[in-house]
Amino acid sequence: MRNVLAALKSVRLALALITYIVITGIISSLVAQGRDASYYYSSFPAPLASLIIATGFRDFYGSILFFIPAFLFFANLSVCSADRFARELKKGKAGRHGPDILHLGLVLLLLGAVLGQAAKQSHPAWQGFARLGKGEAVELPNGRILLLKSLRSEKYPDGRSKDWVSTVEVSEAGKVVIPSYDIRVNHPLRMGPLSILQASYGSGGVLELAGPSDSTRSLSIGDYIDTGVLRLTLLSVDPDSGLATAREEDEKGARTVSLAKGSRVGSFTVQGSGEEELSGLQAVYDPYYPLVVAAFAVIGIGSFITFARRFGEIRA
Amino acid sequence: MNALPTIAFALIILSAAIQAPFLFRREARPDPVSHWALALAFLDLAAVTGERSVAIGFPALTGTFESLVFFSALICLIAWIYRLQRRIAFLPLVQFGATIIAAAFLAVASSPIAPRDLLAPIPALRSGWLVLHVSLSFIGESFFVASFVASIAFLASRNEGKKRDYDRIAYTAIGAGYPVFTAGALVFGAIWAEQAWGSWWSWDPKEIWALTTWLTYTVYLHLRLVRKRKDALPSMVAILGFLCALFTFFGVNFLLTGLHSY
Numbered sequence: 001m002r003n004v005l006a007a008l009k010s011v012r013l014a015l016a017l018i019t020y021i022v023i024t025g026i027i028s029s030l031v032a033q034g035r036d037a038s039y040y041y042s043s044f045p046a047p048l049a050s051l052i053i054a055t056g057f058r059d060f061y062g063s064i065l066f067f068i069p070a071f072l073f074f075a076n077l078s079v080c081s082a083d084r085f086a087r088e089l090k091k092g093k094a095g096r097h098g099p100d101i102l103h104l105g106l107v108l109l110l111l112g113a114v115l116g117q118a119a120k121q122s123h124p125a126w127q128g129f130a131r132l133g134k135g136e137a138v139e140l141p142n143g144r145i146l147l148l149k150s151l152r153s154e155k156y157p158d159g160r161s162k163d164w165v166s167t168v169e170v171s172e173a174g175k176v177v178i179p180s181y182d183i184r185v186n187h188p189l190r191m192g193p194l195s196i197l198q199a200s201y202g203s204g205g206v207l208e209l210a211g212p213s214d215s216t217r218s219l220s221i222g223d224y225i226d227t228g229v230l231r232l233t234l235l236s237v238d239p240d241s242g243l244a245t246a247r248e249e250d251e252k253g254a255r256t257v258s259l260a261k262g263s264r265v266g267s268f269t270v271q272g273s274g275e276e277e278l279s280g281l282q283a284v285y286d287p288y289y290p291l292v293v294a295a296f297a298v299i300g301i302g303s304f305i306t307f308a309r310r311f312g313e314i315r316a
Numbered sequence: 317m318n319a320l321p322t323i324a325f326a327l328i329i330l331s332a333a334i335q336a337p338f339l340f341r342r343e344a345r346p347d348p349v350s351h352w353a354l355a356l357a358f359l360d361l362a363a364v365t366g367e368r369s370v371a372i373g374f375p376a377l378t379g380t381f382e383s384l385v386f387f388s389a390l391i392c393l394i395a396w397i398y399r400l401q402r403r404i405a406f407l408p409l410v411q412f413g414a415t416i417i418a419a420a421f422l423a424v425a426s427s428p429i430a431p432r433d434l435l436a437p438i439p440a441l442r443s444g445w446l447v448l449h450v451s452l453s454f455i456g457e458s459f460f461v462a463s464f465v466a467s468i469a470f471l472a473s474r475n476e477g478k479k480r481d482y483d484r485i486a487y488t489a490i491g492a493g494y495p496v497f498t499a500g501a502l503v504f505g506a507i508w509a510e511q512a513w514g515s516w517w518s519w520d521p522k523e524i525w526a527l528t529t530w531l532t533y534t535v536y537l538h539l540r541l542v543r544k545r546k547d548a549l550p551s552m553v554a555i556l557g558f559l560c561a562l563f564t565f566f567g568v569n570f571l572l573t574g575l576h577s578y
Contacts, residue, residue: 011538011542011543014538015535015538015539018531018534018535019535021531022528022531022532022535025524025527025528025531026524026525026528028524029521029524029525029568029572030572033519061519113516113517116516156436158436160435160436160438161438161439162436162439162442163439163442164439184439185439185440185442185512186439186440186442186443186445186508186511186512187511188511188514195514197511197512197513197514198439282514284514284515286514289510292506292510292516296503296506296507299498299503300499300503303495303498303499304495306495307491307492307494307495310491310541311488311491311492
């Protein structure tokens with residue numbers, strides 16, 4: 001046990017692991033990641049392609065080639081930091097803990113990264129993407145309802161996009177919990193472990209339907225209505241002809257239909273079609289967000305103490 | 317205003333031309349004026365950045381041309397500051413090397429690979445974190461320029477006294493640049509990425525190479541501070557670190573693809 005600890009707190013091991021991570025990291029950036037086996041056989045000589053596939057190098061950061069050294073590095077950093085902290089404490093030199101604080105920050109950062117990744121993988125339903133038009137709502141993974149009250153695309157004078165803004169309202173069990181919040185690019189909405197980001201902005205086809213007793217429905221691409229007798233899903237809208245293409249499903253089966261103004265869909269009548277602006281909102285789940293932010297703060301404090309002290313020594 | 321980068325380039329070349337004869341003198345005494353030409357070049361390039369920032373309504377750091385202008389300006393500034401301070405000997409060879417590197421970056425900025433189009437940033441780039449990320453990364457890398465030149469001089473020199481001075485310059489430059497680079501390239505970069513894309517880290521080629529650069533300088537600091545090595549190895553690692561930084565900037569942009577546009 002003592003030998004294992006001695007090996008783990010060795011700076012030589014740290015240097016060897018960093019060197020390994022640097023070299024393999026460089027190679028991984030030169031070898032395309034996450035492609036099919038056929039890509040590697042067509043890009044590299046067969047023995048090299050076989051090696052890349054067999055070792056898992058085509059998904060380097062998800063392979064044991066990375067995980068084992070990264071885990072060893074984490075252990076090395078933790079043991080090294082604890083050992084150094086204990087030694088400095090014995091010496092009674094309180095001002096020399098800068099590197100310990102810096103290393104603690106790195107340990108917290110690695111922990112936050114690993115736990116965050118694990119949480120994302122164990123909660124796939126908490127991540128997602130939705131394209132919403134004005135007035136549309138979506139149920140969030142935490143059970144709340146997000147309603148897009150308005151959206152706008154801000155432009156530069158030359159017509160290029162400057163910012164995309166989605167004004168949303170969030171409610172829970174029929175009660176409004178966030179009356180109004182502007183989600184912008186680089187300015188997400190945070191609700192505990194869940195963040196809603198402004199990911200994209202664009203336009204898409206929309207089909208206007210008039211229902212019984214003067215009710216109206218507006219369908220975006222991918223939306224559907226279910227009359228009880230049939231289900232109609234809007235597939236596309238041709239902005240030039242105004243013709244919409246939809247998938248109709250009833251007890252006789254499913255078929256693709258073309259809809260023009262005046263077409264009947266069960267008890268609904270097509271009133272027209274057009275284009276609407278859509279906001280692309282992305283849900284991201286990361287319960288360890290505060291841990292990562294805290295790690296960055298600890299790294300900052302540790303760096304400041306370490307390097308300020310070094311410069312103090314140089315000046316002296 | 318289009319002449320400003322050319323004027324800055326001329327000032328940097330003038331500075332190098334003044335410095336060159338002093339390199340061959342026996343005593344390591346620098347010339348008395350060349351650093352003022354560098355200070356003027358810095359002001360000139362700062363004016364270029366300022367003028368473009370006003371024109372696009374955002375700090376002009378988001379294009380290749382703008383980044384290179386900013387980087388050259390910082391190298392000139394740091395060479396000037398080093399030359400003025402008295403605590404660490406800033407030997408003529410190091411100042412000359414830094415001047416040549418500033419000129420080289422500005423030459424690349426004037427080439428077709430760095431278009432000068434005045435384009436305001438896309439929505440994802442409009443972030444205060446991005447400004448901190450880019451500016452602090454370049455400030456850190458500007459110190460790495462001094463360490464790179466000093467490390468080459470260390471390896472080339474046979475004079476023990478000069479070697480000690482070169483080692484001191486390399487060590488202090490990395491000591492100053494490393495925390496700034498850490499904050500800029502890694503911490504603020506990750507914070508911006510999380511806000512823009514919802515992920516702190518994406519193993520994008522630019523991120524991998526920035527991490528590689530950081531780890532290389534981490535190795536340098538551990539060799540120099542923990543293992544107390546003052547031989548050729550830390551210098552070789554410092555040279556490798558700067559080559560990694562160069563590849564992060566140029567190689568990744570032009571040879572690899574990823575999320576970063578510059």
